[in-house]
């Protein structure tokens with residue numbers, strides 16, 4: 538197995554506060570996302586770009602996100618390739 542197994546990510550959601558539209562990052566369960574939903578999400582830990590993977594076999598990996606960039610996986614405590622020193626992504630999604 539060579540992938541990240543993060544079951545949560547952050548999703549940018551639109552809020553309306555005092556008639557003002559404000560985008561905020563909210564932590565969500567990956568299982569609540571649809572597999573086509575690849576935009577407006579990022580890693581909870583390093584804010585790097587992530588990709589949604591849905592569980593497709595009964596005993597396979599659960600719904601999760603993986604880093605799109607291997608360097609993020611190496612530098613993120615949620616990453617499979619984590620080398621031990623957590624850093625924020627060099628190309629964060631803001």
Ligand SMILES: [Zn+2]
Pocket residue numbers: 580581582583584585604609610613614615616
């Ligand atoms: Zn990360």
